[in-house]
Amino acid sequence: MDFIRVCTKDELPPNSQKVVSLGKRKIALFHFNNKISAIANACLHKAGPLGLGAVSEKYEGMYVTCPWHGWEYNIETGSAPPGFPDQQALYEVKTEGEFILVSEEPIVKAHRKHHDNPLLEDLMKLKYQTSENSLNILGISTTNLSPNLPRFSTSEDALEKSLAYAQDKYGAATKMVKLRELEFRNCEGYYSQHSHACTWPCSITEMNPEDGMTEVYESMILWADIVIVSTPIRWGNASALYYKMAERLNCVQNQITINNKILVKNKLASFIITGGQDNIQQVAGQMMCFFTDLGFTFPPFSFLGWSRGWTSEDMDKNVLQFKKSEYIKRTSMEIVDNCVEMLKQIKNVTSGNMHAPLPKSSDSLSAGIENSDMNI
Numbered sequence: 001m002d003f004i005r006v007c008t009k010d011e012l013p014p015n016s017q018k019v020v021s022l023g024k025r026k027i028a029l030f031h032f033n034n035k036i037s038a039i040a041n042a043c044l045h046k047a048g049p050l051g052l053g054a055v056s057e058k059y060e061g062m063y064v065t066c067p068w069h070g071w072e073y074n075i076e077t078g079s080a081p082p083g084f085p086d087q088q089a090l091y092e093v094k095t096e097g098e099f100i101l102v103s104e105e106p107i108v109k110a111h112r113k114h115h116d117n118p119l120l121e122d123l124m125k126l127k128y129q130t131s132e133n134s135l136n137i138l139g140i141s142t143t144n145l146s147p148n149l150p151r152f153s154t155s156e157d158a159l160e161k162s163l164a165y166a167q168d169k170y171g172a173a174t175k176m177v178k179l180r181e182l183e184f185r186n187c188e189g190y191y192s193q194h195s196h197a198c199t200w201p202c203s204i205t206e207m208n209p210e211d212g213m214t215e216v217y218e219s220m221i222l223w224a225d226i227v228i229v230s231t232p233i234r235w236g237n238a239s240a241l242y243y244k245m246a247e248r249l250n251c252v253q254n255q256i257t258i259n260n261k262i263l264v265k266n267k268l269a270s271f272i273i274t275g276g277q278d279n280i281q282q283v284a285g286q287m288m289c290f291f292t293d294l295g296f297t298f299p300p301f302s303f304l305g306w307s308r309g310w311t312s313e314d315m316d317k318n319v320l321q322f323k324k325s326e327y328i329k330r331t332s333m334e335i336v337d338n339c340v341e342m343l344k345q346i347k348n349v350t351s352g353n354m355h356a357p358l359p360k361s362s363d364s365l366s367a368g369i370e371n372s373d374m375n376i
């Protein structure tokens, strides 16, 4: 077996670790408990840099935790924790004078068990449920209400009106998703470590398919032709639940960045924005900006707005006025009409001809400059 010099002993003092190059491969070197060991640097999950992970004693051994999503490996054997059959490539290490050498080939080969979850298969394989003739309309209510103390929500009421009208007039299949009823975690910013750490479906969903965003991904990306999102105005912005969902949709947009893959095809979005005070245009603009970056199309006049103005502190009258509003009754139907009319047009668009004029990794100012700790 041939060995290659990878660094000096001084460069790897006790209780330290380091990523080194072995030809084209990256190796994570560890020096703990008076032993130097070497495993492949690319995590078996999504190629996170194991050499940057935290090392600690657990399961009766020394383990490194991948900094991207937390997979663990024994640094001396490359094996996954007890009960998991995964095996990271393990290399032999020896020293010669002041140098540390690593075997050119692994002495134990990597082996990754298939971890895909059947619950996520449709998402992973992008099994779209739309067809040439489908008319699937998804309502997403982003209003937060206490289940123990429900109150009237103007935005949700208008959304319910829209969906009922879509069923009656067009025979549409409709679905209502109320975000407050889904338990889902906040985005944990995997993208901030590396664009490839933000996965499809979301890394959180991969780790826990029961997370409530699975429902949103399936309904929005696979099932819907039209998505109508309703939100109250909270201090001039969409609701906190809306933003919580939007952050978790980063994985949809990120597929464009890292794989040039547009997941949203031939879909329309419209918005229902209601508040006691104001800022409808800013909220609509923000939502439209985000949804166009996901790949959605908008019909003309794609939002319904309701507010009573800056000085309207008499919120007890808001619901009274809203319930009487002819404007709400009319526009909650009209945004559906506009979407359905427009859908006929965009069903014929060849989505493969659409381009996402968004920055790709190759457009970055640092494209071509290698980060020596990374594997991709």
Ligand code: FES
Pocket (backbone or CB within 6 Å): 043, 044, 045, 046, 047, 048, 066, 067, 068, 069, 070, 071
């Ligand atoms: S846990 Fe290592 S890349 Fe995901």
